[in-house]
Amino acid sequence: MPLLIKNAMMVNADKAARQAQDILIEKETIARIAASIPANGHQVIDAKGKLIFPGLIDIHTHLRQPGREDKETIESGSKAAAKGGFTTILCMPNTNPVIDNAMVVEGIIKEAKRVGLVNVLPIGAITRGQKGEELTDVFELKEAGCIALSDDGKAVSNSQVMRRAMEYAKMVDILLIEHCEDPHLSSCGVMHEGYISTLLGLKGIPGVAETVIVARDIELANYIDTRIHLAHMSLKRSVELIRLAKSQGIKVTAEAGPHHFTLTDEAIKSFDTNLKVNPPLRTRDDVEAIKEALKDGTIDCIATDHAPHTLEEKELEFDHAPVGMIGLETAVGLTMTELVEKKVITLEQMAERMSFKPAQIIGLKSKGQVKEGFDADITIIDPKKEWTVRKEEFVSKSKNSPFIGRTLKGCVATTICGGRIIYQND
């Protein structure tokens, strides 16, 4: 049955004035947008008082399947994504086995299809087993359905390997995503190296561990004349390097996670292991620079780096706990509360950072906007609704969020993917 959204206040990345219209969805497509479309027996959603965003796209999630289904599966991760307002997610290859051959890619696509909620697009590894030595078969991975390549979890630390990876990626036109971290500089650090790490007696990761790889990859991308996408940027200095590179026409894009625009290393005084992430939480100056970069577009998109871990693992001491926090279900609330409500970015910029730009970066031409002829991927958000993050309400298999207990303003009401309602709040 066709789906009709009445009183739809659309928020698109372009600056077109917001005005309420009706949206008719037929099959998987936005068929018509007009001032008033008769109900005609269609299934109707009244969106009065809510906002209509293009379906959100997260280019950085960890689904843990295959290998660690106790932390997250394609099914539980898809449910968490739908609840968080995401209609498309890209899953990172640091699974077990690693996503480095067609067979693993096909397995993920098949399972995602069986689950049938959000679009799950696999990211293949840059090197076999993510060992940083031998390149994977980029032709095979693209053919099998990989949307991008990354060794996320670690950087490709050998510059020659990265150079070759960029040359091949350019040849087949596939995006490379870099986790910027020099392993020798970050060594065994567990938090940002600075005043707080000294105070707490925890081993630090210096900012320069991130920026040397940011600078190297920008240089390589410039030399080879190809594009590079930098994952989870966390530093003021990284922002400066990217801003300069962009001003020189170098094809670099970047993302930042909600935790890197909301939290500082100060929070680690609580020793909450859910605050242990990689890259680590940085200083107030860095947080302000990330916000500024999201405002001016130096950082193109918001990506969650959703990284589920079990309670048992996170109950270890800070030194030994694994890195990462979940993020799919809190991204909208945090972005609206910390960025939109505080007037750092507009609603249109939020649509740009969470849907339009991610779609552009990965080349999804029929996604990222609420427009006639586009895919019917739509996220309906109640901007006024306040809610408190509760552990028992996460649908993700893991609950490792430092935001539990925090009250957020802005809540996903309905998620529509491919013309089907895949999530509805109340």
Ligand SMILES: [Zn+2]
């Ligand atoms: Zn990473």
